[in-house]
Amino acid sequence: MGILSGLYSSSVGKKILMGTTGLFLCIYLVVHLAGNLLLFKNDNGESFNAYAELLPSLTIIRIIEIVLFAIFAGHIVLGTIFWTSNRKKRPKKYEVNKQSENSSIFSRTMFLTGSIVFIFLVVHMRQFWGPSRFATGEVSMYHLVKTAFANPLYAMFYIIAMALLAFHLRHGFQSALQTFGVSNQKYALMVKVLGIIFWLVIPAGFAAMPLFFLLNS
Ligand code: HEM
Numbered sequence: 001m002g003i004l005s006g007l008y009s010s011s012v013g014k015k016i017l018m019g020t021t022g023l024f025l026c027i028y029l030v031v032h033l034a035g036n037l038l039l040f041k042n043d044n045g046e047s048f049n050a051y052a053e054l055l056p057s058l059t060i061i062r063i064i065e066i067v068l069f070a071i072f073a074g075h076i077v078l079g080t081i082f083w084t085s086n087r088k089k090r091p092k093k094y095e096v097n098k099q100s101e102n103s104s105i106f107s108r109t110m111f112l113t114g115s116i117v118f119i120f121l122v123v124h125m126r127q128f129w130g131p132s133r134f135a136t137g138e139v140s141m142y143h144l145v146k147t148a149f150a151n152p153l154y155a156m157f158y159i160i161a162m163a164l165l166a167f168h169l170r171h172g173f174q175s176a177l178q179t180f181g182v183s184n185q186k187y188a189l190m191v192k193v194l195g196i197i198f199w200l201v202i203p204a205g206f207a208a209m210p211l212f213f214l215l216n217s
Contacts, residue, residue: 014078019176021075026173026198028068033205040212045142052141056133076118083111106171113168120161149213162207169199 007013035055038048055061127148131139149155174195182191 014082015179018075018078018082019179021071021078022172022176024068024071025075026169029198029202029206033202036209037205039142039145039209045140045146048142048145049140052132072121076114079111079114104171106167107175109167110171113164116164117161117168120157120165123157145209146213146217149210150217152214155210155214158210159207162203165206166199166203169203170195173198 004017007017035051036048038051039045041047128141128144131144132141149158174191177191177194
């Protein structure tokens, strides 16, 4: 039996896969945010366009992209399996059910927030990733981003999606670290600081982009 199918067949293994894929996606978010910060450079999009043109031209980026999509797909499928099996295990209505006392709103809404972030991703890929990879002729990605976010509806959709991403990461990041045993007293401060970076600073950094273009349109 391969390592992956071995992990998949036990519930602890599924949690490990869920945590590993989630942490990889967190790393991707850091890299993606760092690149996108070029949008704020006051050079009429020159640096951002150079960066966005460089990405599809590199074979290594194409390979990383395939791995990234596989990790996204794995995380989504596992999340759905987790959610459905937890639903089946949930106590019936007539039994004492005090979920709110045992778990936070963040953990109880993981499937909902994850699903909305997934819808966001579909819209996002169609809007930005598609043209950046498949458009024929010259495309200014900076112009594409700027005009997309000048639309208040589109900008609001992004900002709300980032708030839900924050909700998702608020529980997800800590839960993944817990799965790997990084939650004891010794690491408490580090986990707290990293947690805040992932659930607050990163989504806020992404949300600042639509807000910036909306206010400057
Ligand atoms: C509001 C902030 C965001 C902006 C302006 C933005 C912009 C872009 C652009 C221009 C691309 C195509 C070029 C490239 O590959 O870098 C892209 C790709 C992508 N974005 Fe975003 N993005 C934002 C937030 C996010 C968030 C929050 C996620 C994940 C939850 C995400 C996930 C992706 C993925 C998976 C791709 C395709 C993979 C890749 O090739 O990099 N993006 N984004």
